Amino acid sequence: MKLNKQLLAGIIFLIGLLFVTFVGPYLPFIDEDIEKKGMMITENGEIEIPPFPPSSEYWLGERFARY
Known part of the structure; x- marks a missing residue:
């Protein structure tokens, strides 16, 4: 058998x-x-909702913040 x-x-x-x-x-x-987290507040006071755009914290962007 092979x-x-x-x-x-x-x-x-x-x-x-x-x-x-x-x-x-x-x-x-x-x-x-x-x-x-369902949303993040930036240093400028703006509210961001997922998917998060690329930033210095999330280089490729994130669907959900993990902390």
Whole structure:
């Protein structure tokens, strides 16, 4: 029987994905204290709502502020 390398690689990736899906939330390095903010007030007093534009704090912009 010939070894199908693509099938083997697909099975390994599927097992890894299932592992992360079901076991991932219980891993010890997951930060459960992340707080999402719905809006931010800039230094100028302007109110920004998500998605936030790029700035010195968020170089690529952010959908949610994480602190």
